[in-house]
Amino acid sequence: xxxxxxxxxxxxxxxxxxxxxxxxxxxxxxxxxxxxxxxxxxxxxxxxxxxxxxxxxxxxxxxxxxxxxxxxxxxxxxxxxxxxxxxxxxxxxxxxxxxxx
Numbered sequence: 001x002x003x004x005x006x007x008x009x010x011x012x013x014x015x016x017x018x019x020x021x022x023x024x025x026x027x028x029x030x031x032x033x034x035x036x037x038x039x040x041x042x043x044x045x046x047x048x049x050x051x052x053x054x055x056x057x058x059x060x061x062x063x064x065x066x067x068x069x070x071x072x073x074x075x076x077x078x079x080x081x082x083x084x085x086x087x088x089x090x091x092x093x094x095x096x097x098x099x100x101x
Contacts, residue, residue: 004034014045025054032058039079040064040072 006012010030033043041060048055063069083089 003038005037009034013043014047029056029058035079036060037064037067038075040067040069040075 010026013030013033029045033045036043036058039060040063042062042064044059044061046057046059048057064072
């Protein structure tokens with residue numbers, strides 16, 4: 001997990017439902033939010049108004065004022081470098097009618 005600003009970080013995320021952080025999906029959302037911070041964005045969490053059990057979004061509209069832009073860029077470069085070195089990211093094959101594009 002990436003560094004988080006406080007022990008009650010998960011409580012600030014508007015996770016919806018009971019607000020718990022015990023499920024795998026909740027832990028995944030907390031990880032995504034910490035990644036968002038680590039990449040230099042202010043976190044905005046929103047419960048989407050769609051009929052779905054996965055109706056939650058992280059939006060990065062504003063750059064963080066607490067992290068220097070060069071530090072955020074270095075964090076992003078390090079993450080991309082690690083993904084490339086581990087060679088575990090695989091692009092999805094196109095699906096559906098336009099599968100040949």
